[in-house]
Amino acid sequence: MSGIDDIEVIAPHFKQRLSGVTSTIIQLIPRQIEAGVKIAALGPGLPHDLPRMQYRQLAGLWKLLANGRPRIWHARRNVEMLAGIALRDVLGMKLKLIFTSASQRHHTRYTKWLISRMDHVIATSARGGSYLDVPHTVVMHGIDTERFHPAPEGQADAGLVIGCAGRVRHQKGTDLFIDALIALLPKYPEWRGVSVGRVTPEHQGFADDLKERIEAAGLSNRLVLADENHDMPAWYQQLALYVAPSRTEGFGLTPLEAMASGVPAIAGDVGAYPELIVNGVTGAVVPTGDLDAYKAAIEPYLADPSLARAHGANALAHVHEKFAIANEVQALSNVYETVWSNGR
Known part of the structure; x- marks a missing residue:
């Protein structure tokens, strides 16, 4: 568990079962940390060794970071956007909200409303971005080529x-x-x-x-x-x-x-x-x-x-x-800096 003062970006994960979002978070967070991003996950269904914060630490979000910046809440699902909106707009916590949309369909009115409350929106593909009614940045997923790679030389052939x-x-x-x-x-x-x-x-x-x-x-x-x-x-x-x-x-x-x-x-x-x-x-x-x-x-x-x-x-x-994951990590860091620089 990281101390709240050491967390600049929060990646909520409000789903117990394994999904594509889960895989993305598991792959990204360690690489983001290696790149200098102070990020932690929040929620269930993730490996125990993945850096995370506890729900009781949410109380720390009423304070700005030591550098005067708000923390970033990086949501990837509707329920995570809603939680971020409640924390920022209802409870008054010091947050900037980012949503990554992987969907390739027309959003419901409810989802459109959630998206409209975000400080920045990311699409994971150009096609996905075409379904968004708001300005957005395309950041395609990368792959961890240290984790996924061809079989070592001489490994038994499965046919x-x-x-x-x-x-x-x-x-x-x-x-x-x-x-x-x-x-x-x-x-x-x-x-x-x-x-x-x-x-x-x-x-x-x-x-x-x-x-x-x-x-x-x-x-x-x-x-x-x-x-x-x-x-x-x-x-x-x-x-x-x-x-x-x-x-x-x-x-x-x-x-x-x-x-x-x-x-x-x-x-x-x-x-x-x-x-x-x-x-x-x-x-x-x-x-x-x-x-x-x-x-x-x-x-x-x-x-x-x-x-x-x-x-x-x-x-x-x-x-x-x-599609090296380093490309995705850098692109996300660029989005974070843009959000911190521009405000809402």
Whole structure:
């Protein structure tokens, strides 16, 4: 726990379950601290070793920092924006409010009102920014290339594996991944597929149906739905190809995680995916929800594994050049300085 006098930026996290926001905070905060940002998280569902403040320390927010600046409350969800507004506008605490929007849809009137109360707004992609009605800065997510990287030289080869990660549900397109491989794997017996992700009770029937399809196709030994994996860097290293078949997405970090691991990525035209993947160079972007398009994009890699290796090498170089997490850290620091300099 950090002393409140040593905290300049607060990253609230008001959700217990793992999400893309959780992954972002876990990756960013240690790197921001290394870069000199005095930041701490607030809330549940985060690793115990991540620097954080306690709720009782909120009382310290009535005071300015020693340098006369207000602290920054950097929200990423509606509930976190609302909390910041209450602390600043109702309780009179000395805060500047920033919101990072990953959404790619028209906001509700309520969300628009919350956003209108922010001192600065960040969009995680140019497409996402097009849905905002306020001035904003585009800061795309970066990836921790020390955490996500190709398998070390000489590590045991897992063979030709196609992977998909994410909660098992229609929104995440798990069925598109499964149905594409049910159609393709019989033609390419050296390949196998695995989808990892949590199945929540309300989506158990969806998952059971997918397992029945796999069994009916006689592919139970080559295509599996596995539980959530807690060592994702090592999991990506076992893949030859990654597929992100989401039907809707905010930003979507998994293609970056795969590409940072030297694995080409195929994804739908949602979220920031078209801004992450270089079509035909580091993978492919296909029309959202189009099963035939997924099959057509996947099959060339199955037919020619050397193509997967070549595009994986391209993907690795692309991530290091364009999406290193240091770029995101610097861009966020620039936003913080702008907020402190300009006021509301």
